[in-house]
Amino acid sequence: MQASLLTMLSVSTIAAEVTYPEGWIKPGESGTFKQSQTHSNASGKVKVLAEGQLVEMSEHPFFQALSENGRACISCHQPSDGLSLSVKTIQDVWSGTQGRDPIFAAWDGSNCPDMPQKEKASHSLLLDRGLFRIQMPWPPAPRYGKEVTPDFDIEVVRDPWGCNSSQKYGPDAAEPSISVYRRPRPVANLKYLTAVGFAYDPKQGVALPRDEISGEFLSGNIMSDNRSVNLKAQMQDASGTHLEMLAALTNEQVEKIEGFILSIYAAQVEDNDAGKLDDGAFGGPELLRDSKPGQLGSIGRAVWSEFEPWEEQKSTGVTPEQADKRASIARGARLFREKMFLISDSAGINSPMGFGNPVLNSCVFCHNMSQMGNDVAPGQVDIGTTTKPFAEPAPELPLFRVTCKGDPHPHYGRSFLTQDPGFGLVTGRCADTGKITLQSMRGLAARAPYFSNGSAKTMGDLVDYYDRRYQINFTEQERQDLINLMNSL
Template sequence: MAGLAAAGLAASVQPDRWWKPGEGRVMQESTDYPNAAGSLRVLLVDGPMDTRGHPFFEPLGENGRACVTCHQPSDAMSLSLDSIRRQWELRGHHDPLFAAFDGSNCPDLPQERRESHSLLLDHGLIRIARPWPPRDHDGSPIETDFEIEVVRDPTGCNLSDRWGLAAPEPMVSVYRRPRPVANFKYILAMGFAVDPKRSQPLPIDPETGQMVSGNLMADRRVLSLEAQIRDALQTHLEFKGRLSPEDIARITDFEQRVYAAQQTSRVGGDLDTGGATGGPATLRDSPAGRLGSQGVPVWSEFNAWADAGKDASLTPGQRAWRESVARGAQNFRERMFLISDTTGINSPMGFGNPVLDRCAFCHNMSQMGMDVAPGQVDLGTTTRPFADPQPHLPLFRITCTGEPHPHYGRVIETHDPGFALTTGRCADVGKITLQSLRGLAARAPYFSNGSAKTLREVIEYYDRRYNIGYSEQEIQDLVHLMEAL
């Protein structure tokens, strides 16, 4: 144990980026993973930890996966397209990552063929099968106020007699990015007792009777870490048994001790020097759930770099990059534009349509860039007319049978109904839980459906969606900021 403790005192670079299920590696207290923008640092509070026998790292189900398979430390505890392709080149469909149930476009496709796994290999997407009609947390069906039909189904899964809407147990297959399993102190934080995006109280965890943030999953289909673990075991790991309360507690304990963020820039150097306080140590040591406008302004950890040009110890490239990050942070907080036709913002919150505000209007949590006010928002990334063309994804037609959608009307076309697959409400079509903005450089592609391949494409989508009119310099500054997170 003394040797393990000594090994954890300084950041180490793992010789093998990919964590295989059950390999029994030691997870250090601090580990750096190089990426195209610099390096990511993963911190484990009270580390190091021998992962042998730990239920997060062991293959528990029938397909050979462990939780770590889709939540790789080198990918900010998510899964990058580079890692996915590397595993296919090494092992093809035999790697547990490409398990037929959700690591392929549909389980009944020929699994040895690359095209059967194209959504994972080309877009980083895992299949998520949701019951139709939706089910409440006790398993009872939810009465819906919309009908759903398949317009286009390139994967074949939604029209399948076994896996689709016509199956004996009807399902809707949507395809989403794995969310990061890190920085949960912030993800679980509750800044308000209500979900203003629905004008309702925060959801209650049926197991504990306690209010929860509802920010764990893209569609809020589970409310607690414990419920998320059971959901993932049954679906992604195809685990047929029942994990003991002790093992579930070991997983939740581990997940709440992991912090991940970019630590260095290949151009600008270390992110916690020159007066800046970037990197995961600030996440680890700061209180969670603070509203930037009332406490520490979001991304103010880079404010000191506004004067980087005066630092003679830096190279010209370092000075220019650091000043760009500081400008990007200021732009994020202050650049005003009109936000329109966005459920969860323009309605039902009462801000008006459009409303004049900034990126930090929603991405307002200090150190994290999530929303202090929990709830789901429709940015249009999955829904016409705003979504970029996604011919590889299924397309659904939603017909509201009650009140029409406040912005799309009675008939909606979408690649992913999002939160509506949990609530059964037409007004929730397209709404997705806001994600953490940390460790972005390590886990491309972006948005829930992987529709932005690069950070620049993220900025350009917002620019088009809200007619912001960013200059080339503003785009570069915002990209550099995102790379520093």
């Protein structure tokens, strides 16, 4: 009796110690998902809209823990973080649960499953960079029903956590694989990411594939490396890896999750200094929800042009401080479209598209989709965030030597170093090494850090990377204007 009482007290004490950040939704939580909700972040507030019928979370597969590791889709796609996860939130969850939340599951929430899971250092990539481990088969899995024979060799040069030299997980394992580490992508505004602006992939110079079931063209914008070609395939990939499900999702579960995530829209709606961002045509989630398919491309309204009226705003009801910040955001939008610089040595841009190397253009050259800022043209690009000589040193990340067997890489030569071969791990093509799918740009302020490897901890770091990479030479005012723009999206 006494032992039972002590056990009950111990369990009660543990439960009392567990706290979560405001707005956090746990797997299996009861109640309906709010169809309109607003969450604060360092720059202001992000708003999330859910269209359609009310969703009872405890009965919906997006919110249910469907496997033994205790995770659900919601674990890594929180509304308060724009349907992704910020490092601040991850750190708060660790502190509040002493590392016991399912997002820290050994398989991919730690640097390697072999490491001591109770130690904070074993989860450093997730806690410091927001990175989950992605284990990719090597050689690549069949693609579009065809075997993939890689035209490059890959050698592990640096393996700080042991996964890539492990006899269980590495390239010498019984089932050879490569472990890379990436940020979770947001599951909001997906109708924009599945939209297709071309019938071919201009970044590879090949015909755009079609979905085997629907017959529709595939956008290639859903995952960072395009390994899952549609939402249904992405769900099955995530259920078998991040959720560690032994059985595939049922068709009913897939349909429910797909319907739900296609109903979600998210955008920043308030800035700490500029005030409301979603008045009228100024770009909140309602605008994203109501835009028709014909308005998804870059033809018509220019990217971020909704902010132009703010450049000289003197209307009543706006304080001088708000007017100054709004003018800065408007200048940032104009810079984004009109500031020209030389784009060089970037696969998917300079090759094989035929624009030349370098090519003179602006940010909107690639971030061209109106109201969203991702790319209308399908395909992946490499701006160097993970590959030498442009990537940061990052000794905490693995490093691989890629050696092309045939033609050398168009920009790196025959042999080069990368932290993440990206799209090349899917296609097996040396020319695709380092390529990553462009991010959507809505709700950015809610989900720092940035880039697939979390190398830009702040929006300033992101702008500074582009400035160094392409030698743009932003003035301090231009730098701040661009930061203010992107924090307002």
